[in-house]
Amino acid sequence: MEARKIAFSIAGRVPIGGGNPVLVQTMCNTSTDDIVGSVAQCRAMAAAGADLIRLTTQGLKQVESLREIKRRLRAEGILTPLVADIHFLADAALAAASVADKVRINPGNFAKEHEVACAKFRELLSLCKEHGTAIRIGLNHGSLGERITQRYGNTPLAMKEAVMEWLRMCVVEDFYDVVVSLKASNTLVMAEAYRLLYAAMRDELGCIFPLHLGVTEAGNGDEGRIKSAVGIGTLLGEGIGDTIRVSLTEDPVHEIPVGRQIVAAIADGYSPRGSRTVVEASDWEDFIIKGSCLWGPSLLDKRIDDFSLKGSTIGGAPVPAADGDRFRDLLLQACRRRFTHPEYIACPGCGRTLYDLESTFNEVKRRTAHLAGVKIAVMGCVVNGPGEMADADYGYVGEGRGHVTLYRGRTPVLRYIPQEEAIDKLLELIASDR
Ligand code: SF4
Numbered sequence: 001m002e003a004r005k006i007a008f009s010i011a012g013r014v015p016i017g018g019g020n021p022v023l024v025q026t027m028c029n030t031s032t033d034d035i036v037g038s039v040a041q042c043r044a045m046a047a048a049g050a051d052l053i054r055l056t057t058q059g060l061k062q063v064e065s066l067r068e069i070k071r072r073l074r075a076e077g078i079l080t081p082l083v084a085d086i087h088f089l090a091d092a093a094l095a096a097a098s099v100a101d102k103v104r105i106n107p108g109n110f111a112k113e114h115e116v117a118c119a120k121f122r123e124l125l126s127l128c129k130e131h132g133t134a135i136r137i138g139l140n141h142g143s144l145g146e147r148i149t150q151r152y153g154n155t156p157l158a159m160k161e162a163v164m165e166w167l168r169m170c171v172v173e174d175f176y177d178v179v180v181s182l183k184a185s186n187t188l189v190m191a192e193a194y195r196l197l198y199a200a201m202r203d204e205l206g207c208i209f210p211l212h213l214g215v216t217e218a219g220n221g222d223e224g225r226i227k228s229a230v231g232i233g234t235l236l237g238e239g240i241g242d243t244i245r246v247s248l249t250e251d252p253v254h255e256i257p258v259g260r261q262i263v264a265a266i267a268d269g270y271s272p273r274g275s276r277t278v279v280e281a282s283d284w285e286d287f288i289i290k291g292s293c294l295w296g297p298s299l300l301d302k303r304i305d306d307f308s309l310k311g312s313t314i315g316g317a318p319v320p321a322a323d324g325d326r327f328r329d330l331l332l333q334a335c336r337r338r339f340t341h342p343e344y345i346a347c348p349g350c351g352r353t354l355y356d357l358e359s360t361f362n363e364v365k366r367r368t369a370h371l372a373g374v375k376i377a378v379m380g381c382v383v384n385g386p387g388e389m390a391d392a393d394y395g396y397v398g399e400g401r402g403h404v405t406l407y408r409g410r411t412p413v414l415r416y417i418p419q420e421e422a423i424d425k426l427l428e429l430i431a432s433d434r
Helices: 035-048 060-075 090-096 114-131 146-152 156-172 187-205 221-236 252-267 284-300 321-334 357-368 419-432
Strands: 008-010 014-016 023-027 052-056 082-086 102-105 134-140 178-183 243-245 343-346 375-379 394-400 403-408 411-418
Touching: 023 252, 035 052, 035 060, 035 252, 052 060, 060 082, 060 090, 082 090, 090 102, 090 114, 102 114, 114 134, 114 156, 134 156, 146 156, 156 178, 156 187, 178 187, 187 221, 187 284, 221 252, 221 284, 221 321, 243 252, 252 284, 284 321, 343 357, 357 375, 357 394, 357 419, 394 419, 403 419, 411 419
Parallel strands: 023 052, 023 243, 052 082, 082 102, 102 134, 134 178, 343 375, 375 394
Antiparallel strands: 008 014, 394 403, 403 411
16 A cells, blocks of 8 residues: 655745655754844745745744744744754743744754653644644654664664654654654765655655755865755665755755755656657756756766766856866765765754854865865854764864864863964874875
8 A cells, every 4th residue: 555645835825845846945044042043044035936944943032032033033934944953952942833834843852851842742733733733753864862773773764763762752642744854964874864764754654754855064166966866866866855955054045945946857858758868958056966866866876886977068068177077076976976075964054053064164165175085064053963963074163252172073172372373273183194
């Protein structure tokens, strides 16, 4: 028997799942307590076509800020559903259930004790049912939690198992307005985790909850777009995924057109199962996204080792050789097949970000461009950054008040150093290890 595909409407007006069009969403990087700034950013996101907007909601104070942001947006006629992003404080999720249109929780950090987490989650389900609020169970590879990793390792299987525990609770409580995500910065881990979860929902639960796809900490520029298109495009091409977020360390408004381009590329036949064999493109960005959706999945799954650009065009002209070579290098690295430049993991930033992430990340990239094979993370905050930077060799993590902590792997080695010195110290640290 076919598994039931669950569909519902967020805020009673935005349908998700069950074959409805794929929703494209983004997240504010303003402080949620900056009401004017957050409203302005939400306004720009809505104008750019965001279907859902997420805001950092660290605690009860931010729940009240979110309430005011929502009130002002609705007064302007902007009806885009707002999602409260919760980490570490289950009580903030409970409070947000009557304010936000959807509450995102991370099973890896919902509460310290598993039994407490389960009890609080049941309470959340009951409140969300009462208020018509949806939930996202948003697990990240970098924040699986010890209880799960001790049993299953830091693997796609562990990610699937961790989420299934929470979905079983939803089924028992008869709560189905749930979206699930299993993000990772490694495209292979990300694709495998979603595939495992999809099969488990189908075979064990007999119902498929809507899936939110994304590659976390994808970085920016061409690398960020290519990595996102590989991970998201691979799954959309297999019919997996109902909403997507492209996470870029840039103005979050930029995420919307990239997301739309990925969805359009798949619909236009740019996938291994589609009708296309070459890329006909309007411009460079269009070309790299379509090319990543077309060749990325087969590279990722090792069905091919390389690809030909013969017959592909940008703006009607053959792809210039240098551009083609650069795209090949970036795509092969995004698919984890050949490593020709440093690997960057950078969070997109959010209301917790403690410094100018975008310019710092660009400066780190500029000064470390020669370090092929080294994996460097640049993270906005110390609350989530160290966990989320997963398997980076080195990490640059904002501490606030103009200070940074540098990590070797998961170990902080230079704590709370002035930001002006931090990139020099990072280079010294890497040099001392080589
Ligand atoms: S790591 Fe980055 S995106 Fe994640 S919570 Fe911290 S600042 Fe926000």
